[in-house]
Amino acid sequence: MPPTTDYAIEAEGLRKRFGTTQALDGVDLRVGQGRVLGVLGPNGAGKTTAVRILATLLRPDAGSARIGGFDVVRDAASVRRTIGLTGQYASVDEDLTGVQNLVLIGRLLDLSGRDARRRAAELLEWFDLAEAGGRRAGTYSGGMRRRLDLAASLVGRPAVVFLDEPTTGLDPAKREDMWTVVRSLVAEGSTVLLTTQYLEEADQLADEITVIDHGRVIAHDTPLGLKRQAGNRTLSVTPADPAQRAQVAELLAAISGEEPVALPAGGSSVPVVDDEAVTAAVAGLAARGVVVGELSLHLPTLDEVFSALTQTGPQPLANDQEVAA
Amino acid sequence: MTTIAERPAPTPVDVAAPAAAGPLRPLRHALALAGRSLVKTARTPEALIDVTIQPVIFLVLFTYIFGGALGGGDRTSYLQYLVPGLLGQSIALAGVSLGVNLNTDISKGVFDRFRSLPISRSAPLVGAVLADVVRYLILFCFLMGFAFLIGFRVQTGPVELLAALGVSMAFALSFCWLSVLVGMLVRTPGAVQGFMFLLVLPLSFGSSVFVDSSTMPGWLQHFVEVNPITHLVGVVRGLLLGGPVASDLAWTGGWIAVFLAVFVPLALRAYNRRA
Numbered sequence: 200m201p202p203t204t205d206y207a208i209e210a211e212g213l214r215k216r217f218g219t220t221q222a223l224d225g226v227d228l229r230v231g232q233g234r235v236l237g238v239l240g241p242n243g244a245g246k247t248t249a250v251r252i253l254a255t256l257l258r259p260d261a262g263s264a265r266i267g268g269f270d271v272v273r274d275a276a277s278v279r280r281t282i283g284l285t286g287q288y289a290s291v292d293e294d295l296t297g298v299q300n301l302v303l304i305g306r307l308l309d310l311s312g313r314d315a316r317r318r319a320a321e322l323l324e325w326f327d328l329a330e331a332g333g334r335r336a337g338t339y340s341g342g343m344r345r346r347l348d349l350a351a352s353l354v355g356r357p358a359v360v361f362l363d364e365p366t367t368g369l370d371p372a373k374r375e376d377m378w379t380v381v382r383s384l385v386a387e388g389s390t391v392l393l394t395t396q397y398l399e400e401a402d403q404l405a406d407e408i409t410v411i412d413h414g415r416v417i418a419h420d421t422p423l424g425l426k427r428q429a430g431n432r433t434l435s436v437t438p439a440d441p442a443q444r445a446q447v448a449e450l451l452a453a454i455s456g457e458e459p460v461a462l463p464a465g466g467s468s469v470p471v472v473d474d475e476a477v478t479a480a481v482a483g484l485a486a487r488g489v490v491v492g493e494l495s496l497h498l499p500t501l502d503e504v505f506s507a508l509t510q511t512g513p514q515p516l517a518n519d520q521e522v523a524a
Numbered sequence: 525m526t527t528i529a530e531r532p533a534p535t536p537v538d539v540a541a542p543a544a545a546g547p548l549r550p551l552r553h554a555l556a557l558a559g560r561s562l563v564k565t566a567r568t569p570e571a572l573i574d575v576t577i578q579p580v581i582f583l584v585l586f587t588y589i590f591g592g593a594l595g596g597g598d599r600t601s602y603l604q605y606l607v608p609g610l611l612g613q614s615i616a617l618a619g620v621s622l623g624v625n626l627n628t629d630i631s632k633g634v635f636d637r638f639r640s641l642p643i644s645r646s647a648p649l650v651g652a653v654l655a656d657v658v659r660y661l662i663l664f665c666f667l668m669g670f671a672f673l674i675g676f677r678v679q680t681g682p683v684e685l686l687a688a689l690g691v692s693m694a695f696a697l698s699f700c701w702l703s704v705l706v707g708m709l710v711r712t713p714g715a716v717q718g719f720m721f722l723l724v725l726p727l728s729f730g731s732s733v734f735v736d737s738s739t740m741p742g743w744l745q746h747f748v749e750v751n752p753i754t755h756l757v758g759v760v761r762g763l764l765l766g767g768p769v770a771s772d773l774a775w776t777g778g779w780i781a782v783f784l785a786v787f788v789p790l791a792l793r794a795y796n797r798r799a
Contacts, residue, residue: 254640279642290633294564306556307641309549335567351637 207232207359207390208253212262215248215414222248224414225262230390230407235381237405237422238394239501241509245414246394247287250363253392254284266359283352287363291347293337297328300336300347304354315354322350326380342373349380360384362393366400378403398501408501412509426498434476436484437466439492450483466493550650553643557651561625562658574621575663579614580670583607586734587674594735600675607671608688608760609733612753614663615692616728619700620720622656623707627716630708630798646792649704653697660696664689679765688763691776695756698780701787708794727753752779 208230215223223245230236240246251257253264255275263270269277291300298319305315323332326346331339336347345365352360362381366374374397381404384391395401401408402422410418410425420428434455438447448467451459454476455469462468477496484491499507565571586594587603595602626649629635638648668676668685678685703720710716730747737748748754756779758772 251636256636256639276642279640282640284637284640286633286636290637292560292564292634293632294567295560299560299563303556303560304637304641307553307638307643307647309552355641 205231206265207234208236208264208266208392210249210253210262210264213249213252213259213264214261215245215252215257215259221414223252223259223262226411226414226416228253228264228392228409228416230392232390233385233388234406235385235391235393235404237401237408238392238411239396239398239401239408239505240394240411241396244411246411247363248414249411250284250361250392250394254282254361255279256284280355281358283355283357283360285345285349285352285360285362285365287367291336291339291344291351294335296335297323297332297339297347300351301354304351308355310354318354322353326350342369342376345369345373345377346380349377353384357389359390359392362391364394364396366395366397374400398505402501410505410508417508418504422501423498425504426501428504431470431499432472432476433468433497434471434480435462435466435468435493435495435497436480436491437462437464437493439490441465443487443489446487446489447484450480450487450489454479454483464492471496550644550647553647554650554654557638557648558654561652561655564625565655565659571621572659572662575614575618575659576666578617579610579663579667582610582613583667583671583674586610590734603671603674603676604679604765605761606734607667607676608764609731609757611664611667611688611692611760612731612757613728613733614667615660615696615756616699616724616753618659618663619656619696619703620717620724621659621703622652622700623703623705623710623716623720624713626652626704626707627710627713631713645796649791649795653700653704656700657693657697660693664692680763684763688760691759691763691773692756694780695752695776698783698787699752701783701791705787705791705794708791708798727751732757752776752783755779 206229208228210226210228213223213226213228214221226245226249228236228238228249238246238249248257252259253266253271255271255278258272263272265271266278267281269281271278292303295303298316301319301322302312302315305318306312308315310318320329320332323329326349328343328346328350331343336344339347349362349365365381366377369377378400381391381393391404393401393404405422407419407421408425409416418425418428434451436447436451438444444465444467448459448461451467451469455471457469459467459469477494480494484494583606586606587599591599591602591606595605629648635648639645702723703716706719706723707716710719730744731751731754732748733753737745737754740748752775755772755775759769759776761767762769762772
């Protein structure tokens with residue numbers, strides 16, 4: 200029996216060095232049962248190294264990790280019974296058919312031939328690959344290959360699933376297919392650790408996000424919390440009557456303490472930090488008799504948060520969260 | 525857009541109750557993985573060139589171009605001498621592709637999946653080696669069959685022929701672990717091939733495969749005398765053409781033991797270390 204623990208994945212102080220490169224420099228990770236952790240970071244941040252350690256493919260130089268309570272070094276065999284791994288590059292066997300790929304994994308997981316074939320059939324059905332099941336995986340499109348790869352990692356119905364950049368290189372429609380699969384995994388009770396370079400992906404799927412850069416955790420929070428943490432929400436107000444522009448600008452300056460930026464449609468925007476800013480703005484506008492055309496509070500996108508955290512260049516604004524007036 | 529969303533998650537097959545974990549479990553895994561290698565071989569018949577056409581080309585080249593000169597004008601007697609030798613050389617060369625294929629598997633990430641499964645770490649390597657049995661069988665039958673067509677005759681009997689097959693197989697399955705080791709140590713599949721040829725060509729030519737060593741310089745004769753391929757070829761010659769085999773058989777048995785004792789653990793270690 201596995202030791203009891205609240206966390207499906209726990210890692211403390213993971214360190215790993217390759218030659219002169221410190222790939223991991225003390226990484227802590229925690230994922231509750233049935234939750235999705237998004238591990239976010241630029242290329243070379245150490246995401247894949249962390250996953251490979253958690254999946255028992257690499258030994259850490261220092262630190263420890265447990266999957267479902269099993270130590271990844273001392274009890275690797277039990278960890279391997281618990282996990283499913285989908286690598287960064289779809290690691291299906293191109294010379295085997297879809298069915299053969301999945302049956303092989305089933306056989307290696309000690310299913311009988313009959314059970315292995317049945318499990319393969321139901322997974323192919325689920326991943327919409329039933330028709331392609333008899334074809335060589337080498338003939339599959341990129342999206343089909345990823346789905347087969349993911350199916351292969353689910354043959355043993357793992358309680359913990361590692362998805363290492365599962366959608367890298369997929370077009371947006373195929374990416375959403377994968378998201379659907381991840382959501383249904385979670386609905387079945389699996390715990391998922393997902394690495395990604397796509398902030399939108401982490402935003403969509405993850406309950407919590409750990410941001411890694413240069414082998415260190417530089418932030419850990421919920422997607423919303425991360426956006427809040429980066430501060431600098433933007434409050435924008437556009438009056439219905441352009442003549443009231445000056446009144447709006449004056450009010451916003453008073454609330455924020457910063458010089459307002461003029462907006463093209465005759466409005467103004469200021470950075471705000473506290474949650475009362477919107478309430479204050481609405482009350483102030485009402486007191487001045489300003490009819491509001493548009494009022495919005497933009498949280499920074501994860502892209503902006505990420506740029507701020509990793510100190511890379513600014514990213515284009517992708518999707519705003521708006522608070523309607 | 526997609527049908528994935530509309531489908532309910534599949535009803536579970538009871539994967540929590542695997543077959544009993546007996547002593548046969550690692551063997552079952554290795555056989556499942558050997559089956560994978562065989563499917564791959566069947567899909568790419570050109571991967572069998574080194575156990576079919578290539579030895580035949582060597583046979584034809586050496587018999588018809590050099591055979592007259594080397595056999596003192598008697599091609600047929602040289603053919604008798606050559607066939608056991610070529611069997612030895614072809615076995616050494618046929619091992620090269622094993623390391624190349626394993627290296628390719630690793631660089632493609634296929635082995636990451638195997639390593640994340642609760643199977644013995646050595647199972648993928650053992651499976652690949654087991655699958656090579658089929659390739660060596662094809663090699664033996666193809667070479668012997670073609671040699672028969674152009675005039676080679678076994679001077680002894682079917683028992684000796686089977687014994688020659690058995691010794692060749694044992695040698696092949698131990699020698700190929702060198703290829704596995706190189707496949708684990710060298711970075712790219714192409715480099716594995718280059719490195720293996722570098723090792724195998726001196727071994728196969730610096731032996732009694734093509735000519736008797738009596739005309740070679742002394743230092744080379746010493747090399748030929750300890751060369752494992754010389755002794756394998758000696759056993760096969762003795763068995764197929766008639767003659768003493770005891771000394772060569774002892775040497776060959778010794779070399780097989782050395783290969784297994786040295787290359788297998790080194791290959792497994794290199795495999796486990798390879799990230």
